[in-house]
Amino acid sequence: MIRVAVVGAAGRMGGRIITAIKEAEGLELGGAIERPGHAMLGQDAGSLAGCGPLEVAIVDSLEEGLKSADVLIDFTFPEVTLKNVAVCARLGKMIVIGSTGFTPEQRAEVAGHARKIPVLLAPNMSVGVNACFKLLKEAAQILGDGFDVEIVELHHNKKKDSPSGTAVRMGEVVADALGRDYNKVANFHREGMCGERSKEEIGMQTVRGGDIVGEHTVYFIGMGERIEITHRAMSRDMFARGAVRAATWLQGQAPGMYDMQDVLGLR
Numbered sequence: 001m002i003r004v005a006v007v008g009a010a011g012r013m014g015g016r017i018i019t020a021i022k023e024a025e026g027l028e029l030g031g032a033i034e035r036p037g038h039a040m041l042g043q044d045a046g047s048l049a050g051c052g053p054l055e056v057a058i059v060d061s062l063e064e065g066l067k068s069a070d071v072l073i074d075f076t077f078p079e080v081t082l083k084n085v086a087v088c089a090r091l092g093k094m095i096v097i098g099s100t101g102f103t104p105e106q107r108a109e110v111a112g113h114a115r116k117i118p119v120l121l122a123p124n125m126s127v128g129v130n131a132c133f134k135l136l137k138e139a140a141q142i143l144g145d146g147f148d149v150e151i152v153e154l155h156h157n158k159k160k161d162s163p164s165g166t167a168v169r170m171g172e173v174v175a176d177a178l179g180r181d182y183n184k185v186a187n188f189h190r191e192g193m194c195g196e197r198s199k200e201e202i203g204m205q206t207v208r209g210g211d212i213v214g215e216h217t218v219y220f221i222g223m224g225e226r227i228e229i230t231h232r233a234m235s236r237d238m239f240a241r242g243a244v245r246a247a248t249w250l251q252g253q254a255p256g257m258y259d260m261q262d263v264l265g266l267r
């Protein structure tokens with residue numbers, strides 16, 4: 001039995017992940033962690049998630065929450081995850097990271113800890129989005145420099161980071177395939193007399209509102225024709241199932257950085 005702890009247990013993703021653990025074969029919830037002072041501390045994590053009591057109370061100490069766990073699933077925020085991955089490295093526990101919004105420096109810090117433990121970091125755990133990454137690479141290679149690339153993402157009004165981690169990865173995949181540096185060609189802002197569009201830039205647009213789970217469209221816009229590759233998430237459950245699949249896949253892996261492309265055999 002693989003014992004999984006969940007940090008951010010009372011969050012939108014935390015509850016879905018706890019339910020996915022309960023529904024999965026060969027896994028059980030080993031710990032549930034929330035931030036100090038959280039109103040749900042002491043509550044049964046399963047009851048709070050809506051999947052029935054699991055006899056695991058939500059605690060505010062990561063060390064305590066990890067005592068009966070082999071692997072941690074972390075869907076929180078970069079600053080929180082950085083502290084958590086350091087604790088996991090110290091305790092020799094594996095970690096699956098779904099948090100988004102990392103700077104390149106923060107990603108490098110996570111990778112430093114991956115010298116000691118297996119770390120899976122993926123901005124999107126869904127099979128569909130990971131298939132899209134492959135489709136985008138191929139589309140960019142076929143279409144080349146003759147098509148302008150624009151990326152639009154839509155999310156709920158509670159999302160804190162922008163653009164989404166998925167949109168950033170889509171931009172990186174397309175930029176790589178076109179031989180460009182994403183950090184140099186991403187254009188996040190057009191306003192006023194900003195001039196004609198450059199050939200190299202990749203436009204990154206963000207929409208926030210209501211309860212949209214997550215939608216991403218990459219436009220390849222040519223002269224007289226346009227290709228759109230879109231992924232729409234209808235619920236958070238496939239992200240949660242992806243995270244649980246990743247936690248299972250990590251068992252027995254050597255220390256290092258992995259992502260969902262490894263889990264799904266898409267490398």
Ligand SMILES: NC(=O)C1=CN([C@@H]2O[C@H](COP(=O)(O)OP(=O)(O)OC[C@H]3O[C@@H](n4cnc5c(N)ncnc54)[C@H](OP(=O)(O)O)[C@@H]3O)[C@@H](O)[C@H]2O)C=CC1
Nearest residue numbers: 008010011012013034035075076098099100123124125239
């Ligand atoms: N990789 C993927 O497939 C997906 C990634 N995500 C990402 O997951 C992250 C979380 O998203 P979501 O669930 O919607 O966000 P939520 O805000 O609903 O959940 C985050 C939870 O973490 C808690 N938290 C904050 N600080 C700490 C701390 N120090 N220790 C423990 N828990 C803490 C929050 O508590 P409080 O609210 O009280 O601050 C909250 O309950 C985001 O970065 C999002 O982009 C989301 C969906 C899919």
Ligand SMILES: O=C(O)C1=N[C@H](C(=O)O)C[C@H](O)C1
Nearest residue numbers: 100123124159164165166214
């Ligand atoms: O915050 C969210 O909700 C989501 N975040 C991820 C991201 O930033 O890409 C994945 C998904 O789109 C939902």
